[in-house]
Amino acid sequence: MGITFRKETFRDDFTFKNSPEHISRFPFPFHEDAYMYAVNIEPHVVGPKGSVLENLIDVDEHYVAEMQDRALVLAEDPLRCQSLPHMTLAGWDLLELLMEQQALGYPEHFTLTRDGDRWRWINRPLGIDDTFTFGDTSTLPYGPMEYITRQSQGDFCILDQRDGNLWMDAGMVTTQADWSLDFDIGMNFFEWHAPVPLAHEKGIFTRALKFLTNIQQGKPARRLNWTMTINPRLDTSPENYHKWGPDRTTVTPENVGDKVHLRVELQSFWRLPRSNGIVFPIRCYLIKMDELVTQPKWARRLHRVIRDLPEELATYKGLTRFRPTLVEWLSKLDDGSVTSPGFGPD
């Protein structure tokens, strides 16, 4: 068996779609009919079969298309991938983690064989078969972080841990919700979170940092975050705001179902063994409203969440312009009945 990879685009003609099986595995992020920040961190352990948590590093039907989109972003803007000089060892840590996890979860698509520090990596979906020396950057076509993150879905931030803080010192960021690695590189945890409203006052970042600096090897953690994106565009970066910002003005009652997408980030946190750094994969899942409302519970709940979202959060997430249109469209699918607790569809 194995995954059938879709041929699709995340730009121009926007042919991205989820197959019906993929809709039901979508990581819907609301466990109740309202949303507010919380330190919603839990152990990143394997979840039910058929969910996005079936493997700790998830590969899905969008893999090949996402990697092609990443290559296009990097060709236009190489600064989406940066690694400060002291982060090379952490890059090797990440290469090992992603090769091991992808080979473990999807042996039909990925194979890793090791003979001491001589490693062979086969990536069948992308047609790659490379042999290299672990730890010797000259044996790979890119640095270790860039090499492996050109072959792994999601953005990756590698955080150096020192002075009781975390520092954004390396990353591959091409599928982001309006933040810039080139702007944040070298910043510490409080600096790069400075723009987030409400959460500082609640002491959320102080507690989150304390938790993250204590993440232990072999015990990764995860949380979900979300926003909304108009058109299935992976690259909603500040650098390209002129391309996607105006999309927000194009939402009409007729096109909500096709244009408006819920964008969920599965964020996980892993201690890296050699460098003692933390890697923070941010895996982006998109689902269009037409697909989401095929699950009646999700339709009812999303209506209530978006309708009742505090104004500051709606502004921060960039929903202001199309929120009334979206809420009106969703309200027709909300009969007011009670939704069951928990994330999953009924």
Added chain:
Amino acid sequence: MSTGTTKLDVVVSDVVPVNELVTRFHFRRRDGELLPTFSGGAHVVVEMRDGERTRLNPYSLMGSPLDTREYTISVRRDDVGRGGSLFMHRSVKPGLEMVISYPVNLFSLDLRAKKHLMLAGGIGITPFMAQTAQLAGEGGNFELHYTCRTASLGTYADVLRERYDRRIRLYHDDREERIDLDRLLSTQPLGTHLYVCGPAGMINWVRDRAASLGWPSEAVHFEHFAAPQPGLPFDVTLAVSGKTIRVGEQQSLLEAIEAAGVDPPYLCRGGVCGQCETNVISHDGKFIHNDHWLSEEEHRSGKKIMPCVSRFEGKSLVLER
């Protein structure tokens, strides 16, 4: 969620006396698999089952992080301590099955450093064994100054000299050799990071001199696990779990809490990591704080205690556990 570490089931593969005070222990996984990779400066917590008693002591990993077939630790015998090192020396033999924690690093190298300047005193040499191996493998620039009482107690001095030659400087107390610390700290190239591990007096001395000579605090790294000190027995009420416990003379408060079936989170058990920080609900008596985690202000406040290393003398103590 609990922030403790995952455990590893290991077997003692070798026990090697190094000198009259120090013995080295080798561990392999019982299932024959490789151990997790680690970074220089990491420690593991070794669980010692000594009859009715369980001790959990942290020891720095001293092998090369590149070799994950086995972990090695070195234990200095402490004849007046609480018995953990004596248990290791007397009762741990090759073939014994033990449980250790995953590695945790609270004394990490700063990989931005242009040069790593290391100062070790006595058994404080162990984390530097792993760090020098890691740096040597990457072509890193380091220099190690190592103070020991006598040449015969200079644990691994010969090994280090053989591996790294002039990058190792030795100082012997019995020959009245002393580090010229001010000169050393005043003549380092910009971008040097300083690491110190050894007795508390040495760490304080080095930190004080470094601060006086204008070293930025973020370039000065130190590790000092305070071993829990024995003391008078005392009684404690655990308000959340509704238990009253007695802390024995040779027991730490954390061990007594665990013996009562309550499991606070922990990582280092040496007053450094902050995990087991506990709120004091009320007290009548005085605290004996031995940790490096709480601020002096917090020590004076009487509102917090680190049960891994700190004790209490007085009439009553009620903790939020």
